[in-house]
Amino acid sequence: MENNQKTIVIAALVENKPGVLHSVSNMFRRRNFNIESITVGQTEQKGVARMTITVRGDEKTLEQVVKQMNKLIDVIKVGRLEPENIVSRELALIKVNAPDAKTRTDIINCVEVFRGHIIDVSPETLIVEITGTSDKIEAFLNLMKPYGIIELARTGVTALARGTHSIRIEE
Amino acid sequence: MTATKMTGANALLEALERQGVKHIFGILGGAILPVYDELCRHPQIRHILARHEQGAAHAADGYARASGRPGVCFATSGPGATNLVTGIANAHMDSSPVIAITGQVPTNGTNTSYMIGRDAFQEADIIGITTPITKYNHQVRSAAEIPQAISAAFYIATTGRPGPVLIDLPKNVQNEVAEVSFDGKIDLRGYRLAGAPHPLQIRKAVELLVEAERPVILAGGGVITANASDELLTVAELLLAPVATTFMGKGSFPEIHPLSLGNIGMHGNPLANKMLLEADVLLAVGTRFADRATGNLDSFCPEAKKIHIDIDAAEIGKNIEVDVPIVADAKQTLSAIYERLIKQVKKRTDSPWLQRISEARKLLNPPDKTEDGELKPKRLLQTLRKLLPESAIVTTEVGQNQMWAALYFKALKPRTFISSGGLGTMGFGFPAALGAKTACPDRHVVDIAGDGSFIMTEQELACSVIEDIPVTVIVLNNGVLGMVAQWQRLFYKRRYMAVKLGRSPDFVKLAEAYGAQGFRVESIAEFEKAVKQALKSTVTTVIDVPINSEEDVAPMVPPGCGLGQQIGDY
Numbered sequence: 246m247e248n249n250q251k252t253i254v255i256a257a258l259v260e261n262k263p264g265v266l267h268s269v270s271n272m273f274r275r276r277n278f279n280i281e282s283i284t285v286g287q288t289e290q291k292g293v294a295r296m297t298i299t300v301r302g303d304e305k306t307l308e309q310v311v312k313q314m315n316k317l318i319d320v321i322k323v324g325r326l327e328p329e330n331i332v333s334r335e336l337a338l339i340k341v342n343a344p345d346a347k348t349r350t351d352i353i354n355c356v357e358v359f360r361g362h363i364i365d366v367s368p369e370t371l372i373v374e375i376t377g378t379s380d381k382i383e384a385f386l387n388l389m390k391p392y393g394i395i396e397l398a399r400t401g402v403t404a405l406a407r408g409t410h411s412i413r414i415e416e
Numbered sequence: 417m418t419a420t421k422m423t424g425a426n427a428l429l430e431a432l433e434r435q436g437v438k439h440i441f442g443i444l445g446g447a448i449l450p451v452y453d454e455l456c457r458h459p460q461i462r463h464i465l466a467r468h469e470q471g472a473a474h475a476a477d478g479y480a481r482a483s484g485r486p487g488v489c490f491a492t493s494g495p496g497a498t499n500l501v502t503g504i505a506n507a508h509m510d511s512s513p514v515i516a517i518t519g520q521v522p523t524n525g526t527n528t529s530y531m532i533g534r535d536a537f538q539e540a541d542i543i544g545i546t547t548p549i550t551k552y553n554h555q556v557r558s559a560a561e562i563p564q565a566i567s568a569a570f571y572i573a574t575t576g577r578p579g580p581v582l583i584d585l586p587k588n589v590q591n592e593v594a595e596v597s598f599d600g601k602i603d604l605r606g607y608r609l610a611g612a613p614h615p616l617q618i619r620k621a622v623e624l625l626v627e628a629e630r631p632v633i634l635a636g637g638g639v640i641t642a643n644a645s646d647e648l649l650t651v652a653e654l655l656l657a658p659v660a661t662t663f664m665g666k667g668s669f670p671e672i673h674p675l676s677l678g679n680i681g682m683h684g685n686p687l688a689n690k691m692l693l694e695a696d697v698l699l700a701v702g703t704r705f706a707d708r709a710t711g712n713l714d715s716f717c718p719e720a721k722k723i724h725i726d727i728d729a730a731e732i733g734k735n736i737e738v739d740v741p742i743v744a745d746a747k748q749t750l751s752a753i754y755e756r757l758i759k760q761v762k763k764r765t766d767s768p769w770l771q772r773i774s775e776a777r778k779l780l781n782p783p784d785k786t787e788d789g790e791l792k793p794k795r796l797l798q799t800l801r802k803l804l805p806e807s808a809i810v811t812t813e814v815g816q817n818q819m820w821a822a823l824y825f826k827a828l829k830p831r832t833f834i835s836s837g838g839l840g841t842m843g844f845g846f847p848a849a850l851g852a853k854t855a856c857p858d859r860h861v862v863d864i865a866g867d868g869s870f871i872m873t874e875q876e877l878a879c880s881v882i883e884d885i886p887v888t889v890i891v892l893n894n895g896v897l898g899m900v901a902q903w904q905r906l907f908y909k910r911r912y913m914a915v916k917l918g919r920s921p922d923f924v925k926l927a928e929a930y931g932a933q934g935f936r937v938e939s940i941a942e943f944e945k946a947v948k949q950a951l952k953s954t955v956t957t958v959i960d961v962p963i964n965s966e967e968d969v970a971p972m973v974p975p976g977c978g979l980g981q982q983i984g985d986y
Contacts, residue, residue: 260606264555268547275548305733312730318552318572377907414605 252281254326254333254404255311256412260319261287262292268317269296278302278310282335282401290414293321297403324412326404333404336374337382338364342393345369352392355393359385370395419595424559425454426518427596428585430462431566434598437461437488439479439854441472445492447538448519450590452490464883467875469496471847473503474873476514478848481834482809483855484643486513493519494538497584500546502841505549509582511641511837512666513573513579516550518542521537522588523557532586542584551579554584559594568602577728578611578641582957610727613744613752619768620740621699621723622756628697628721630769631657634680636709637664637837638702638726638746640830645669647750648701653759656767657699660688662709665702667827677773681820682710682973686780689979691773695720702726702746705735706838715978739985791940791963793817795894797824800862800890803947809834809852809862813845813869815899817892819969821864843872850880850886860888860951867893867917877930880956887936888950889958894965896918902968919962927958936960 259265266285273280281299288295300310307325314323343349349371356363356373359381365372375385379402386394406412422430430452432440434483441464444452455463466472469491476487485898497518505680508513521536532539543555545622552572556565562585569581625631633655639648645668652659652675659669669676678685680692689711692698698720703709710716713736724731724738732741742749744941797820804810806828812818812835826832834852836844849863863870870891880887927934933955934945943961950957970984 264543264547267544271547309730309734312734313730316728316730318604318607 250301251304251307252299252301252328253301253307254328254331254402255298256297256324256326256404257292257296257298257314258288258322258412258414259296260321261292262319265294265319266296268319269314272313272317272345272402273310276309276313278306284401284403286320286403293414297401299402321414322412324406326406330410331404331406333378333402334376334377335382335399335402336376337386338398339373339375339386339394340396341373341389341390342369342372342395344369349391352389355388361385418599419597421593422596423450423454423554423590424562424585424592424594425450425590426457426564427559427562427594428590429454429458430598431563432488433460435456435566435570436485437805439464440488440490441466441475441851443467443469443478443496444490444493445473445496445519445538447493447521447587448490448496448585450587451517451519451585462766463490464885465879466847467878468873469499470503470843471873471876471879472845473500473514473516474506474841474844475851475876476516476845477503477507477510477512478811478834478851480507480513480851481848482831482852484831485855486515486570487851488515488517490517491519492538493521493542494540495580496538497542498506498540498898501545502839504546504580504582506836506839506841506844508549508551509580510836511637512580513578515569515573516580518582518584519590520555520584520586523586524588535619542582543674546582550582553582553584555584556589559589559592560596563596563598564600564602568604571602571604572607577638591832598785610729610743610745613725613742613749617742618749618752618756621742621753622760624697624721624723624740625655625699625757626760628655628657631655631696631924632677632692632695632698632720633657633659633802634662634692634698635659635665635668635901636662636701636702636703639665639668640704641916642727642746643830644701644747645830647747647754649673651750652752652846654754654761654763656764656770656852658691658770658773660692662703662706663822666822667830667833667966670828671826672828679822680979682711682975683823683969683971684973684979685823686971686982687773687777688736689973689982690776690780692717693980694772698722698726700724701750701857704731707820710735710885710976710979711973711981712976715980740759791938791943791961793963793967794824795822795940796890796892796943796961797821798866799944800864800947801825802861802945803951804860806832808832808862809849809856811835811845811849811852811861811863813863813865814840815866815869815897815969816844816894816902816969817864817866817869817898819899820892823969825864842869846870846889847876848871849889850876850885851888853885862888862890865889865891867895867896867919867923868892868897870923871921874926877927877932877956877958883933886954886956888947890947891923891955891958891960892963893919893923893960894963896965898965898967905966905968906972907974923958923960932956932958934958934960936962938962942977
């Protein structure tokens with residue numbers, strides 16, 4: 246069973262009104278589907294929000310997730326994005342222990358390699374901003390662990406399909 | 417767009433009238449008073465005062481199932497709304513178009529007048545509570561929005577796969593005076609209905625059906641919802657395909673028809689359960705392959721190629737894998753299948769498969785061993801069938817009474833057998849009967865009940881007497897919570913725990929206390945006499961029928977087993 250598991254990204258255009266996030270998350274809970282991450286934001290179209298949901302499951306489950314999403318009345322459009330056909334990004338803010346100059350330099354070197362930014366400096370800490378795929382962020386976090394991660398905030402994955410394929414509401 | 421100045425409460429009732437609503441079941445309270453005050457000025461709508469909101473919701477459900485038109489119920493905020501919950505969940509599981517309108521505490525206010533979100537008196541988050549058990553719900557935030565909200569509610573509840581919709585109306589919105597227009601269009605861009613059946617899928621289905629040697633049709637509740645019984649009959653007769661029904665599909669195919677196999681399932685007819693396993697092609701129409709219908713999925717129709725027609729795309733592949741899925745209306749799809757089939761198959765009158773079925777029918781239908789005069793459920797329900805006209809509507813409670821009714825009371829027409837299938841709600845049958853009788857006042861309505869279930873909503877006797885909605889309740893009184901007692905008997909070595917009801921109350925006196933009439937019968941002859949009197953009565957009748965508390969519903973497919981593993985005698 247475990248072998249058949251895969252991760253996909255569901256992009257859903259939803260009515261931008263109160264209660265929609267509740268009805269979506271409620272459906273996931275009720276049907277025993279797992280949300281790995283979810284992000285919600287406004288779109289270029291007025292009154293429409295976009296949810297990007299990362300889900301893991303076997304093919305049958307993933308098919309049901311998409312169908313059950315489609316059934317929700319405030320969900321306008323649902324797209325299933327396969328990992329190989331998308332660009333996806335996640336942003337992480339990481340507060341790391343940096344009590345001395347040597348540590349500081351080491352961390353800054355790592356941040357440069359990962360094309361991140363230092364966005365806050367205090368005598369004891371640094372805050373790093375890293376953007377990239379979830380794998381890249383995981384790799385960076387592993388590098389930071391020895392220094393001591395004080396606080397971590399991740400946005401969750403957001404994604405678009407590559408090329409002309411897009412999920413939008415035709416006017 | 418023409419707009420008229422009016423209150424939200426008036427806009428609500430105008431909107432309901434425009435939807436053709438004639439009856440509302442409900443109970444009022446503080447947060448819905450403006451709407452009830454407006455009811456005084458809308459005499460075209462009859463309000464029926466239930467005695468508990470659960471009764472109101474079930475009555476609206478029974479109304480909808482009997483008539484095919486949406487049933488409407490009202491409740492106040494807080495406990496009024498939460499008391500509707502069981503009824504709404506029940507309607508949701510059985511895809512019944514119920515519209516629930518609830519009052520809510522005001523959305524505005526000052527420090528001295530409480531508002532929503534501040535744990536006001538009789539405040540409950542009914543939108544949050546009912547999200548997983550409604551097809552749609554919505555809290556209206558302004559009076560001007562009401563006409564569209566109501567149009568959308570009815571449209572969503574009644575189209576596609578029907579289901580309950582709840583509209584929550586804060587009290588200040590009911591009182592708000594606004595320019596209200598009734599000719600605005602509803603915009604539901606996220607709600608798309610299934611289109612016509614795909615011609616390619618129809619062709620594939622017909623290819624399978626033409627080649628089939630042992631076809632079986634499985635008809636579910638969707639056939640009744642789609643009013644597709646006539647189409648089902650023509651396809652079945654053309655193919656000479658026997659028809660089994662799911663519990664929700666009971667009534668979609670006349671059970672006295674030679675092609676009828678009866679219900680499948682845990683307490684299905686052995687013939688239906690057995691023949692389904694032998695099918696080489698299964699045409700399933702409007703069913704979600706519920707666990708109580710299919711038994712263990714691994715041994716469900718293992719040999720058959722499966723065609724699955726359902727209007728809800730999410731039902732395809734949810735419980736079983738199928739070979740030919742068709743997402744469309746059952747009536748349209750069966751018509752399309754028939755049109756194509758008729759060009760390819762000749763009408764026949766017999767087939768080896770039919771002969772096999774008629775042999776099995778003889779084997780699996782042993783002669784009735786009930787001794788004369790013995791009050792056995794089988795004999796009682798067969799007698800009831802003889803006494804009731806074809807058009808009579810039967811509702812049931814839940815448990816043994818329900819399964820006996822499913823086994824022995826033959827439904828002849830759609831919408832004449834109304835029961836809580838998915839949720840299994842004890843207490844559904846009686847208020848549902850009141851709803852059915854309200855929708856169809858010229859027809860007899862009988863609730864087949866058990867003593868345990870009837871007690872759960874028995875207070876609606878007051879509603880039935882005072883509101884003059886006469887129905888008949890037959891209490892198969894075994895003094896126990898019979899179905900769970902049966903499970904304790906079979907699967908817990910007869911360790912009876914918490915199932916004895918002790919033959920209390922006295923149902924005859926109970927009926928009389930409410931102003932209804934009550935009979936206790938000790939023989940089939942007395943039963944016949946009581947039913948005949950009830951059918952002539954202008955007041956609700958409760959017939960108390962004492963039966964053996966050890967009587968099982970048999971046969972039975974034990975939980976976790978396949979349909980072929982039925983135990984016990986029919």
